Amino acid sequence: MPRNRRIGRRLLQVVWHGIGFGVVALWIIPFLWVARTAFLPKASAVDTGWSWGWTLDNLTRVWQAAPFGQFFLNTLLVCTGVLTVQLVTLTMAAYAFARVRFVGRELVFMLFLVQIMVPPDVLIFSNYQILSDMGLLDTKIGIMLPYFASAFGVFLLRQSFKQLPYELEEAARVEGASRLRILAQIYVPLSRPVYVSFAIVSFSFHWNDFLWPLIVTNSEENRLLTVGLAMFAKSTESGAQWSDVSAATLIVSAPLMLGFLLFQRKVIGSFMHSGIKG
Template identity: 55%
Template sequence: MSAAATTSPADLGTRTGRLDAIAAWLLALLWIAPLVYALWAAIHPAQFAVRFELTAPLTFDNFTRAWTAAPFARYILNTVLMVTMILAVQLALVTLAAFAFARYSFAGREAMFALVLVQLMIMPDVLIVENYLTLERLGLIDSLLGIGLPYMGSAFGIFLLRQTFKTVPRELDEAARIEGCGLLGTLWRVYVPLARPVYVAFGLVSVSYHWNNFLWPLIVTNSVTTRPLTVGLQIFAAPEQGLDWGLICAGTLMSSAPLVIAFLVFQRQFVQSFMRAGIR
């Protein structure tokens, strides 16, 4: 993202350059318009939902009503717990597996790796019926663990970390072993620190994925104590609520806010993480 990078055709001519700038800005404004609109509806009384007068009175009422109309605090807690649990387990399992693939030669390695990659194409999202039956047998329906379990062995994470671990110089590995580090010690002291940017990338992608995930949690949960924000929001915004648009927009903004704020603060990291995660 460095400014020095390339001479793009955009600055080959200043007149076209200016046209580019105008078009880019128009598209950007169009792109944030839906969000700006949601914000407008949320901070104004209902009669101004589609009347755009700059002098319209501001109100925080929609947010307070939304907050009391549904157990959003509980939903947020559920989502945070779920996302944290998934990420923690993912990081541990994915690190071990990636290490095995990157630095061990064992019988059946290629076949196992191919089997892992299958998940990139057939995600748990698609196998909803069978996975539900499995969870039922395990007694994990309507639990946070049940939402997370199918995603915890992440093929994507294994793939990403294996690539990174492979670039670690063998000499570092051997040096650590000579110093007396065991297998896990070497992994922890040499490999994990060197792969930190990849961990950040994987973490951000995983958190945003599971924060936003909807269909699977909808299927698995059926009580307030397990429902994540997305499912809670859907129940809250269901048509039975009537057409109180300010209220629904307030609820929608509240449930997206943590991630959106995190994104605005750590914009560069977000974009670079998604970039890193995408280059295979």
């Protein structure tokens, strides 16, 4: 009987591993096809046969055909700016909800969490109207402004702050430390895995965001990479430009992929150590 159980467990592991490899294949095969096509000559890209030829002309031609350098700088600026402001706002809000006592704290926090249940696309029209009234359309600050606060980040960080022993704060107060000093020297360092996890999620989300930057920007000076890629793909001739479109797609996606490959151990470790308990 124990032998049958071991065989059953091994078969179950094989099945789960097979499912996992299947999911990985569904994700990675399209990316490998795009990466391969980006380096193929134009004639080989539309050929049904296999070709071992490769070239860098596609990347050079695409980089010169559209201002991807400007798009890259815009995206980097927007992602960094949003994340910087988010880290400040969610830290202050999370500490207030976790440690500061005020009337209606739980009610305000519940109302704050309602934002998680509201899809961002629902607020596009109202956000557009507000930015129009403020004269911030087609500006980088207009792209960033609706994302300066994050209910999801506040929830994660609040739970992390509540798990820390309150005695640490009491000891710091006895030494005469202010709330800001306690926050900067105790809560923030001890919650570093949560900060790293949220930073990864926030940066990757805004790097890949498309709909809001498409609606709020009109000029190339303020377009992001995803919008620039869509405009470039739309402007190419149909049928024979797979190599150019694939090269542009690789330019857009390569920075995030390269960053994950270089820091995958830290990325995975931050998510493993940022588990939130009730």
